[in-house]
Each structure stands twice: as C-alpha cells, then as structure tokens.
Amino acid sequence: MKMRGIMLLWxxxxxxxxxxxxxxxxxxxxxxxSSGMVASRAAPQPDLTYTRPTEKTKILNYLFDAYGPYPAxxxxxxxxxxxxxxxPPEWKQxxxxxxxxxxxxxxxxxxxxxxxxxxxxxxxxxxxxYQCGCKGVFPRLRHAVISTLSAxxxxxxxxxFSFPALVAPYAGSMTAVYAWYPGRYSGKDAFRMGNYTMLxxxxxxxxxxxxxxxxxxxxxxxxxxxxxxxPNPGANP
Numbered sequence: 001m002k003m004r005g006i007m008l009l010w011x012x013x014x015x016x017x018x019x020x021x022x023x024x025x026x027x028x029x030x031x032x033x034s035s036g037m038v039a040s041r042a043a044p045q046p047d048l049t050y051t052r053p054t055e056k057t058k059i060l061n062y063l064f065d066a067y068g069p070y071p072a073x074x075x076x077x078x079x080x081x082x083x084x085x086x087x088p089p090e091w092k093q094x095x096x097x098x099x100x101x102x103x104x105x106x107x108x109x110x111x112x113x114x115x116x117x118x119x120x121x122x123x124x125x126x127x128x129x130y131q132c133g134c135k136g137v138f139p140r141l142r143h144a145v146i147s148t149l150s151a152x153x154x155x156x157x158x159x160x161f162s163f164p165a166l167v168a169p170y171a172g173s174m175t176a177v178y179a180w181y182p183g184r185y186s187g188k189d190a191f192r193m194g195n196y197t198m199l200x201x202x203x204x205x206x207x208x209x210x211x212x213x214x215x216x217x218x219x220x221x222x223x224x225x226x227x228x229x230x231p232n233p234g235a236n237p
Contacts, residue, residue: 050152050156050157051157052126052152052155052157053126053128058117058121058127058128061127061128062113062114062117065113065117066109066110066113066114066117067110071106071109071110071113072106074105074109074200075102075105075106075109076102078101078105079098079101079102079104079105080098082101082105083097083098083101088181088182088185090182104176104180104181107172107175107176107180108172108173108175108176108193108197109172110172111171111172111175111176112168112169112171112172112173112197113168115164115167115168115171115172116164116165116167116168117164118164119163119164119167119168120151120162120164120165123153123162123163123164124153124154125151125152125153125162125164126151126152126153126157127151127162127164127165128152129147129205129208130147130152131143131208131209132144132209140209140210141206141209143209144202144205144206144208144209144210145202145205145206147205148165148198148201148202148205149161149162149165149166150162150165151164151165165201169194169195169197169198169200169201170190170191170194170197172194172197173190173191173193173194173197174187174190174194176190176193177189177190177193178190
C-alpha cells in the first residue's frame with residue numbers, strides 16, 4: 001500500500017509538466033509580446049469580459065481532457081511505476097500486467113473527467129481553467145490551487161465553490177476499487193487514491209498557470225476559451 005502511495009505521489013508530481021485530469025486545461029491568449037510582458041503602456045488593454053464557452057467548445061474540451069494524449073501519457077507513466085513496484089501484485093508482471101495497470105489508470109482518469117464535466121453541465125458550471133490576471137508567483141499559485149475546487153457560474157462568470165470538482169476525483173477511484181481492483185481493496189483505499197488524484201489536479205492547474213505552451217501549442221488549439229480570467233464580479237452562486 002505504501003508503494004502505491006509513492007507511485008501516485010510521483011504521478012501528481014508529473015502532473016506539473018504533462019497532465020491536464022485531472023483537469024481542465026487552458027493557455028495564455030492575452031495581448032503580450034514574446035517575453036510575456038505588455039508591449040507598450042499605450043497599447044489597448046485586453047478585453048477581460050467573461051464569455052461562457054459554447055456547447056461545442058465544452059464537448060471538444062471534454063474529449064481532449066478525457067481521451068487525449070495527456071491523460072494517455074499520464075496513465076502510461078503511472079502504469080510503469082505500478083509495474084515497477086508490482087502494485088497490485090495480483091495483476092503480476094509482463095505485458096498483460098502492464099496492460100491491466102494502464103487500462104485501470106486510464107479508466108480512472110476518464111471516469112473522473114466525465115464525472116466533473118457531466119455534473120458541471122447539470123450545475124451549469126464552466127469547468128475550463130482560466131489563468132490568473134494577477135502578477136507574482138504566490139498570487140498565481142494561490143489562484144491555481146483555488147481553481148481546483150472552484151468554477152465559474154452564470155453569465156457574468158462569477159467564481160464559486162464547485163461540488164463537481166470535489167466529487168470527480170473520488171468517483172474514478174471508487175469505481176476502480178469496486179469494479180476491477182482485487183477484492184481486498186475497500187472504500188478506504190478508494191478515498192486514499194482519490195486524494196492523490198485531487199493532488200494531481202492541483203499539480204495540473206499549477207502547470208497550466210505557469211507552464212503554458214503558448215498560442216501555437218496543442219493545448220491552445222484544443223482549448224478555445226483559454227484567456228486570462230475575467231474580473232470576478234461576485235463570490236456567491
């Protein structure tokens with residue numbers, strides 16, 4: 001069990017660079033020069049008015065976040081760590097064992113992402129990640145962490161606590177434990193695994209805040225509503 005904890009911690013760390021799950025990915029689109037600084041004080045300010053994403057945009061983002069290259073790469077990495085530590089041992093080694101581990105990790109990611117997008121649609125929430133309009137490492141870090149458990153609501157895009165964001169990581173791990181993991185695993189294990197998934201989401205949001213790929217990146221092309229956050233007009237749903 002300790003080995004699985006170590007594996008998932010490594011997976012969360014890798015999310016800083018390669019994972020989007022647990023999440024919802026966005027890239028920088030404001031009017032800046034190649035250095036990331038405003039080209040001129042006289043230049044017009046970017047329009048930070050919030051615009052809700054269209055249904056087409058949400059569907060494309062869901063497909064990319066659930067079945068795209070980043071969750072697949074994350075599952076491959078996690079399966080490799082599990083294979084190295086033979087976790088769970090019932091799945092054994094070899095290509096068959098690796099296949100089971102990859103399928104399990106990819107399935108958890110798909111279920112978690114599907115749960116968040118599905119519940120967000122029911123709650124009329126915008127799950128996309130918007131980079132902070134603030135400056136400084138700590139304010140941007142705080143924004144990334146808070147965004148893990150918040151979403152935008154209403155036509156004005158005010159930010160509020162997100163129940164779908166809280167539930168989604170545990171939906172995937174609970175499904176895995178009771179659907180295909182060995183029988184000795186229980187709800188306690190599912191809760192622990194969900195905590196690591198949540199940690200991976202935090203790492204993914206931090207990566208999206210600080211390690212964006214620029215306007216020509218794959219994330220930018222797939223995620224169509226990915227500018228810096230609009231001013232938050234309120235804090236209540």
